[in-house]
Amino acid sequence: MLRLTRLYSMTIPKDKLKYIPTNGTYPKGFKVGSVSCQVKKNGNPDLSLIYSSYNCNAAGVFTTNKFKAAPVIIDRDNLQSKLNQNFNSIIINSGCANAVTGNGGLNDAREIINYTDKKLGNNVESISNTLTMSTGVIGQRLQMDKIKNGIDQIVTQLDSNHEHWLNCAKGIMTTDTFPKLISKSFQYNNITYNIAGLVKGAGMICPNMATLLGLIITDAPIEHQTLQNLLTNSVNKSFNCISVDGDMSTNDTILSLSNGQSGGEIITENGNLELYELFEKNYNELAIELAKLVVRDGEGATKFITINIKNAKNDLEAQKAANSISNSALVKTAMFGKDANWGRILCAIGYSNIEVNPSTTNVSFIPTDGSKELKLLVNGEPQIVDETRASEILELPDLQIDIDLGLPGDGQCQFWTCDLSHDYVTINGDYRS
Amino acid sequence: MLRLTRLYSMTIPKDKLKYIPTNGTYPKGFKVGSVSCQVKKNGNPDLSLIYSSYNCNAAGVFTTNKFKAAPVIIDRDNLQSKLNQNFNSIIINSGCANAVTGNGGLNDAREIINYTDKKLGNNVESISNTLTMSTGVIGQRLQMDKIKNGIDQIVTQLDSNHEHWLNCAKGIMTTDTFPKLISKSFQYNNITYNIAGLVKGAGMICPNMATLLGLIITDAPIEHQTLQNLLTNSVNKSFNCISVDGDMSTNDTILSLSNGQSGGEIITENGNLELYELFEKNYNELAIELAKLVVRDGEGATKFITINIKNAKNDLEAQKAANSISNSALVKTAMFGKDANWGRILCAIGYSNIEVNPSTTNVSFIPTDGSKELKLLVNGEPQIVDETRASEILELPDLQIDIDLGLPGDGQCQFWTCDLSHDYVTINGDYRS
Numbered sequence: 001m002l003r004l005t006r007l008y009s010m011t012i013p014k015d016k017l018k019y020i021p022t023n024g025t026y027p028k029g030f031k032v033g034s035v036s037c038q039v040k041k042n043g044n045p046d047l048s049l050i051y052s053s054y055n056c057n058a059a060g061v062f063t064t065n066k067f068k069a070a071p072v073i074i075d076r077d078n079l080q081s082k083l084n085q086n087f088n089s090i091i092i093n094s095g096c097a098n099a100v101t102g103n104g105g106l107n108d109a110r111e112i113i114n115y116t117d118k119k120l121g122n123n124v125e126s127i128s129n130t131l132t133m134s135t136g137v138i139g140q141r142l143q144m145d146k147i148k149n150g151i152d153q154i155v156t157q158l159d160s161n162h163e164h165w166l167n168c169a170k171g172i173m174t175t176d177t178f179p180k181l182i183s184k185s186f187q188y189n190n191i192t193y194n195i196a197g198l199v200k201g202a203g204m205i206c207p208n209m210a211t212l213l214g215l216i217i218t219d220a221p222i223e224h225q226t227l228q229n230l231l232t233n234s235v236n237k238s239f240n241c242i243s244v245d246g247d248m249s250t251n252d253t254i255l256s257l258s259n260g261q262s263g264g265e266i267i268t269e270n271g272n273l274e275l276y277e278l279f280e281k282n283y284n285e286l287a288i289e290l291a292k293l294v295v296r297d298g299e300g301a302t303k304f305i306t307i308n309i310k311n312a313k314n315d316l317e318a319q320k321a322a323n324s325i326s327n328s329a330l331v332k333t334a335m336f337g338k339d340a341n342w343g344r345i346l347c348a349i350g351y352s353n354i355e356v357n358p359s360t361t362n363v364s365f366i367p368t369d370g371s372k373e374l375k376l377l378v379n380g381e382p383q384i385v386d387e388t389r390a391s392e393i394l395e396l397p398d399l400q401i402d403i404d405l406g407l408p409g410d411g412q413c414q415f416w417t418c419d420l421s422h423d424y425v426t427i428n429g430d431y432r433s
Numbered sequence: 434m435l436r437l438t439r440l441y442s443m444t445i446p447k448d449k450l451k452y453i454p455t456n457g458t459y460p461k462g463f464k465v466g467s468v469s470c471q472v473k474k475n476g477n478p479d480l481s482l483i484y485s486s487y488n489c490n491a492a493g494v495f496t497t498n499k500f501k502a503a504p505v506i507i508d509r510d511n512l513q514s515k516l517n518q519n520f521n522s523i524i525i526n527s528g529c530a531n532a533v534t535g536n537g538g539l540n541d542a543r544e545i546i547n548y549t550d551k552k553l554g555n556n557v558e559s560i561s562n563t564l565t566m567s568t569g570v571i572g573q574r575l576q577m578d579k580i581k582n583g584i585d586q587i588v589t590q591l592d593s594n595h596e597h598w599l600n601c602a603k604g605i606m607t608t609d610t611f612p613k614l615i616s617k618s619f620q621y622n623n624i625t626y627n628i629a630g631l632v633k634g635a636g637m638i639c640p641n642m643a644t645l646l647g648l649i650i651t652d653a654p655i656e657h658q659t660l661q662n663l664l665t666n667s668v669n670k671s672f673n674c675i676s677v678d679g680d681m682s683t684n685d686t687i688l689s690l691s692n693g694q695s696g697g698e699i700i701t702e703n704g705n706l707e708l709y710e711l712f713e714k715n716y717n718e719l720a721i722e723l724a725k726l727v728v729r730d731g732e733g734a735t736k737f738i739t740i741n742i743k744n745a746k747n748d749l750e751a752q753k754a755a756n757s758i759s760n761s762a763l764v765k766t767a768m769f770g771k772d773a774n775w776g777r778i779l780c781a782i783g784y785s786n787i788e789v790n791p792s793t794t795n796v797s798f799i800p801t802d803g804s805k806e807l808k809l810l811v812n813g814e815p816q817i818v819d820e821t822r823a824s825e826i827l828e829l830p831d832l833q834i835d836i837d838l839g840l841p842g843d844g845q846c847q848f849w850t851c852d853l854s855h856d857y858v859t860i861n862g863d864y865r866s
Contacts, residue, residue: 064784065780065783065784066782066783066784066787066789066791067779067780067782067783067789067791068783099776100776100779100791100810100813100815101815102792102813102814102815137776138776138779138780139775139776139810139815140815248780248783248784249780250776250779250780250783329762329853333858336858342572343532343533343570343571343572343683346500346533346571346683347498347500347571347681347682347683349499349500350498350499350500350501350681350683351497351498351499351681354499356499356500358499358500358533359535361500377533377572380533380535381535382533382534382535382572382573420762420858421858422855422858422859425766425769425853425854425855425858426855
C-alpha cells in the first residue's frame with residue numbers, strides 16, 4: 001500500500017487507503033492518462049483523458065442548476081445533436097470549473113474539445129467527437145495555454161494499465177482525499193464485459209469544486225438510447241441518493257461511454273432481456289459503489305450513514321424523506337456528536353413535505369457490527385432508550401438508520417450520507433486560499 | 434447593564450447585552466411572570482405566563498411539520514373552535530417540548546391549560562381560555578407535578594412591570610444566550626397603543642429545542658379575524674424570512690393576543706384604513722425586529738447577514754432564492770471563513786428552482802459601514818474583485834448581500850441569516866447532555 005501513497009504528492013489518509021484498488025480489469029479498447037498542466041497550484045495532475053480507438057455510444061446526466069457551466073452546456077448540446085453516437089474521448093480538467101464565464105467560457109470549452117480532436121487525429125464531421133468536463137473554482141476563465149500544453153502531452157502518454165486508470169481518477173480530484181476508481185467484469189455466453197467507473201466529489205454537489213463528476217466506461221455494445229436510459233436510471237438510484245451538504249453544483253455531470261469491444265450481441269432494453277438485466281445489475285452496482293465512495297470522502301466526515309426508508313407512499317416520497325434527513329444540519333451534527341437524538345430524524349421527515357402518519361412511524365438504529373437493532377420509535381411511541389447501548393452503536397464509524405413509515409404503497413429508498421463536523425466548517429470556510 | 438447580567442444565573446455574552454432592553458412600555462391590562470419548576474436542570478426559569486384580566490382576541494401561526502407537538506394541536510383546535518375569541522392567557526414551559534408524546538402528551542397539554550384556567554379563576558364554558566406552548570427536548574413526557582407546582586406559584590407572582598416582562602422572556606429560553614423582548618408604542622387620535630413581543634429560538638426551527646416560539650401581545654382592540662390575518666401576513670415577512678439552520682421544528686408557534694384596553698375604535702381591515710395601516714406597520718416592524726433577534730442569537734453565529742433579492746419573477750420566487758442562499762452550508766461556511774466566494778451564492782440561487790436568466794443576474798456585497806458597494810457579478814459577468822476590499826467587508830460582523838435577478842416581475846424579498854461556525858457543530862453535536 002505504501003507504493004500507492006508515494007504515487008501521489010498528496011498524502012492520502014491511512015483510513016482511506018482501503019478504498020483505493022491495487023489492480024483492476026478495464027474496458028477493452030480504451031486508453032487513459034493524466035498530466036499536470038499547473039492549473040492546480042500544488043502541481044498535482046489536473047488534466048485527464050479517456051480515449052477509445054473505436055467509436056462509442058455516449059450518454060450524459062447533467063446538473064439541473066440554472067447556472068450551468070460551459071462544459072455542461074456544450075456536452076448536452078453535442079450529445080443531443082449526434083443522438084448519443086460517434087464520440088471517442090472525454091477530456092477533463094480540474095482546478096478551474098469554467099462556470100459563470102459567459103461566452104468566453106463557452107468558446108474555451110469548444111476550443112478544448114476541438115484541440116483534443118485534432119491532437120487525437122479524430123475524423124470530425126461537424127460536431128466534435130470529444131466530450132469535456134471541468135471542476136474547480138468558478139467565475140474564473142481557464143488558462144488555455146496551460147490546458148493546450150497539457151493536451152499536447154497527454155495524448156502521447158495514454159495507456160490501458162491499472163496505473164494509468166488510477167492516475168486518470170487522480171487527475172479529476174479537487175478536495176477529494178483519495179482517487180475514486182472501481183472496475184468490474186462479468187461474463188455471459190463466454191463473453192467478458194468490463195466496466196470502469198471514476199468519480200470525484202468530496203463536498204458533494206458544491207459550486208466551487210464543481211462536484212460531482214462521474215464517468216462510467218464500458219466495452220459492452222450498448223445501444224445508444226439504452227445507454228442513456230441505463231445511465232439516467234442508475235444515477236437516480238446512486239448519485240441522486242447521496243448527500244454531503246445538500247448543495248448542487250453548476251458542473252455536476254455523469255458521462256458514460258460504450259465502445260462494443262467486448263464483442264457479443266447488441267445490448268438493448270428490447271433485445272435479450274437476460275443479458276440486458278445482467279448488464280443493468282452490474283452497471284447499477286458500480287454506480288452505487290462509486291456514489292458511496294463520494295460519501296466516504298465527504299468533507300470532514302467521520303461517519304458513513306445509510307438511511308433505509310420503507311413503506312412510504314411511493315419511492316419518490318421515500319427519497320424525499322431520506323434526502324431531508326440527510327440534509328438536516330441538526331441530524332448531521334448529532335451524528336457527529338454521537339448523540340442518539342432521534343427526534344431530529346423524525347422532525348426532518350416531518351418537514352419533507354411527504355405523507356406521514358405519526359402513529360405508524362418507526363425509527364431504529366441498526367448497528368453495523370451485526371448486533372441487535374435499537375428501536376427508538378415504535379408506531380409513533382418513543383421507546384425507553386438504553387443510552388449506553390445507543391452510544392456504543394454511535395461509536396461505530398458506519399451507522400444504519402431504518403425508518404418504516406407504515407403506509408400502504410410500499411415506497412422505499414436507500415440513501416447514503418455523512419455527518420457534519422468541525423472539519424467541514426474549516427475546509428469550506430477557507431476553500432479558495 | 435451589569436444589573437441585568439446578575440438578574441440571570443446564565444452569563445449573557447457581552448456583545449449581546451445591547452439587545453436586551455432596560456425598560457419598556459407594555460400593553461395595558463396584561464400581567465406576566467416566570468418561575469423555575471426545575472424541569473430545566475440548571476434551575477433557570479422554565480415556566481412563563483401571560484395573563485390579561487380582560488378577554489382577548491387571539492391568533493396563531495403554527496409549524497407545518499407533519500409531526501406536530503401536543504400544544505400545537507391543542508392550540509390550533511381551540512383557536513378554531515372559539516373563532517379566535519375569548520382567551521385570556523398563555524402558559525409556556527421550556528426544557529421539554531411535549532412533542533412525539535402520543536395521547537399521553539395531548540392529555541398533559543389539556544391538563545396544563547385546564548389547571549391554569551382553574552388557578553387564574555377563569556370562567557370557562559367548554560373550551561379553555563388558555564393557550565399553551567412547550568419548547569425543549571422532544572420524545573419525553575412533561576413532569577406534570579413540577580409544572581403544576583410551577584403554575585401554583587406563578588399565578589401569585591404576576592406583574593406588569595419591565596422586570597416581569599423580561600423574566601417572562603427568560604422563562605421561554607432554551608439554548609438562547611439572551612432573552613428577546615421588544616416593546617413599542619404609538620399614538621393615533623390621542624390614544625396610545627402598546628405592543629410587546631417575546632421570542633425564543635437560537636438554532637432556528639429545530640426539533641429538540643422546539644424553536645421557534647413567539648408572542649405578540651397588544652392592548653389595541655383588533656377585530657379577531659383581522660388579528661389572525663395581521664399575524665399570518667407579518668409572520669410571512671418576518672419569521673418566515675429568517676434561517677439559522679433550515680430545520681423546521683415540531684413546535685414552531687407564534688401566538689398573538691389583543692385585549693382592547695388601549696380604548697379607541699375597533700381596528701379592522703374594513704374600517705378606518707389609516708388607523709389599520711398604522712397599526713399594521715408597527716405590528717410588522719415589531720415582528721421583523723423579533724425575527725432579527727433570533728438570527729442575532731443563531732447558534733454559534735459570528736455574522737448577521739441580510740439578503741436582499743430584487744427583480745425576481747415574483748415575491749415568492751424572491752423568497753425561495755433567499756431561502757436557498759440562507760440554507761446553503763457552503764455559503765454559510767464561506768461567510769464564517771470571510772471568503773468572498775460569490776460562486777456559492779449564485780449556485781444556491783441556481784438550484785432554488787426559480788426562474789433565472791444568468792445574463793441579467795447581479796450580485797454585490799454592500800458594506801455595512803456605509804462604504805462603497807463591491808460588485809461581484811454584473812449581468813452574469815464575473816467582476817475582477819479586489820480581494821483586500823472583500824476581506825475588509827467580510828471582517829464586519831454585519832453583511833448585506835444584494836442580488837438583482839434582472840427579470841420583469843418586480844419580485845422582492847428581504848431575508849436574514851447567519852453563518853455556520855465550528856461552534857454550531859459543537860452546540861448541536863451535544864445538545865442533550
